[in-house]
Amino acid sequence: MSLQLSIIVILSVVVSWYLLPMALRRISERRLAAACRHSRSIVLSIDDGPSKVLSAEILESLERNNIRASFFLLGRNVRADPSQAQALAEAGHEIGSHTFDHANGWKSSPVRWAQDFSQGRREVRGILGDDSHLFRPPYGKLSLAGLIQAYANRTRLCWWTIDTKDTMQRLSANEVLRRLDREGGGVVLLHDLDRGEGQNGTLSHSEYVIDLIDKIAAFSRENGYRIVTFGDLDLG
Numbered sequence: 001m002s003l004q005l006s007i008i009v010i011l012s013v014v015v016s017w018y019l020l021p022m023a024l025r026r027i028s029e030r031r032l033a034a035a036c037r038h039s040r041s042i043v044l045s046i047d048d049g050p051s052k053v054l055s056a057e058i059l060e061s062l063e064r065n066n067i068r069a070s071f072f073l074l075g076r077n078v079r080a081d082p083s084q085a086q087a088l089a090e091a092g093h094e095i096g097s098h099t100f101d102h103a104n105g106w107k108s109s110p111v112r113w114a115q116d117f118s119q120g121r122r123e124v125r126g127i128l129g130d131d132s133h134l135f136r137p138p139y140g141k142l143s144l145a146g147l148i149q150a151y152a153n154r155t156r157l158c159w160w161t162i163d164t165k166d167t168m169q170r171l172s173a174n175e176v177l178r179r180l181d182r183e184g185g186g187v188v189l190l191h192d193l194d195r196g197e198g199q200n201g202t203l204s205h206s207e208y209v210i211d212l213i214d215k216i217a218a219f220s221r222e223n224g225y226r227i228v229t230f231g232d233l234d235l236g
C-alpha cells in the first residue's frame with residue numbers, strides 16, 4: 001500500500017470512528033439547546049447514582065422544590081443499592097442508563113463497551129420494567145461502534161448543554177444561573193456520588209449540588225422557566 005493510500009485509510013478510520021459520533025453529538029446538543037430555549041425549559045440531569053447518602057438528599061431537595069429530574073444510573077450502583085434506585089423511580093423522576101461500570105467509549109474495546117452498555121441497561125430495566133430507553137454515554141464519549149449499538153437498541157442519547165463541573169473545579173452557582181439566563185435554559189449536568197467534605201471552607205460536593213438545585217429552582221420560578229425531563233422536551 002502506498003504511503004498516500006495508508007494515510008487516507010487511517011484518516012477515514014479516525015473520522016468515522018471518533019469524529020462522526022462527535023459531530024452527531026454537537027448537532028444533538030444544538031437541538032437540545034434550541035428546544036430548551038424555545039420552551040424556556042431547564043433539565044436537571046444527574047449522573048452516576050444512586051449513591052448511599054447524596055441520592056436521598058437530592059430527592060428531598062427535588063421534593064421541596066416540587067420539580068423532577070433525570071437520573072442516569074450506573075448499573076453497578078443500582079445492583080449495590082436497588083432500593084435507592086427504586087426510590088428515585090417511585091418519586092416520579094426520569095431514569096436512564098449510564099452503562100454498568102462507566103466504561104469510556106473511546107478507551108474501551110468495542111466488545112467491552114458493548115457488554116457494559118447492555119449490562120447497565122439490564123440493571124436499570126430491572127428496576128423500571130421494560131421501558132427505559134434513555135442513555136447517557138460516560139464522559140460523553142462514543143465510538144462509531146457504540147453509536148451504532150445505541151441506535152440499534154433504539155436508545156435516546158441524552159447529552160447536556162451546561163456542565164457544572166461539580167466533580168472538578170466547579171462553576172459557581174452564579175455562573176450556572178448566568179448561563180441559563182443567557183442561553184434561555186438548557187440541560188444542566190450534575191453528579192450523584194458521595195465525595196466527602198470540602199476543604200478550606202469550600203462547600204462539599206453534596207452541599208454544592210443541593211445548593212445549586214435550590215438556586216436553579218428559585219431562578220426558574222422567578223424568571224418563568226419550566227424544569228422538565230428529557231421526555232417532556234419537544235425536539236421538533
Ligand SMILES: [Zn+2]
Pocket residue numbers: 047048098102138139
Ligand atoms: Zn458518569
